[in-house]
Amino acid sequence: MLIKRYHLNKFQILNHAEETIADIIELCRQMDDQLFFYKSEQWSSAENLEHLSLTFHRSWFGIVAPKFLLKWKFGKPERTSLHYEELEDEYYKKLDAGFEAQERFIPVVKEEKGAKEKLIARFEQVTKKYLDQVRYYWEDENMDNYQLPHPALGMITVRELLYFNLFHTTHHYKTMRNRKNEAVEFSAAG
Numbered sequence: 001m002l003i004k005r006y007h008l009n010k011f012q013i014l015n016h017a018e019e020t021i022a023d024i025i026e027l028c029r030q031m032d033d034q035l036f037f038y039k040s041e042q043w044s045s046a047e048n049l050e051h052l053s054l055t056f057h058r059s060w061f062g063i064v065a066p067k068f069l070l071k072w073k074f075g076k077p078e079r080t081s082l083h084y085e086e087l088e089d090e091y092y093k094k095l096d097a098g099f100e101a102q103e104r105f106i107p108v109v110k111e112e113k114g115a116k117e118k119l120i121a122r123f124e125q126v127t128k129k130y131l132d133q134v135r136y137y138w139e140d141e142n143m144d145n146y147q148l149p150h151p152a153l154g155m156i157t158v159r160e161l162l163y164f165n166l167f168h169t170t171h172h173y174k175t176m177r178n179r180k181n182e183a184v185e186f187s188a189a190g
Helices: 010-030 045-063 067-074 084-096 115-137 158-189
Strands: 147-150 154-157
Touching: 010 045, 010 115, 010 158, 045 115, 045 158, 067 147, 084 158, 147 158, 154 158
Parallel strands: none
Antiparallel strands: 147 154
């Protein structure tokens, strides 16, 4: 059976992003500092949150640029936007092939008094700027007509950047939930 693929529209993208962002904020607020900063061999929830802030900030920086500048600097896309699942598959292939986050996306978090609240506030601020830019500046009709570089995926359309942020944020949300569960198990065993 052939599955018909379609693009998510702006409102579906915004709805999915807002829900995931709200879930992340709620999860982080529920964690005490020990769980939030718990680190095993992988990033803590705090580091995952900061990584997402860095990613959203960089994405915002890309889509806040005037459209004529995007077209002048990066040209017009020579292909149609990949569907959500196709782009997600491409990204995970890159990860499986050994792609790692560039240094500018690697979080540096200090566990100090008030750090958790500052990290959450930063995430809220950055995601609000990003979502507002999508909401008020981009329409479905033009998301496929502009492109910009992505560290792992090369040149991607604005629609693909929005898709990337959806599955990337969901991935880190799942990681944060797992990290919280690990921390609870570790503290119960100790």
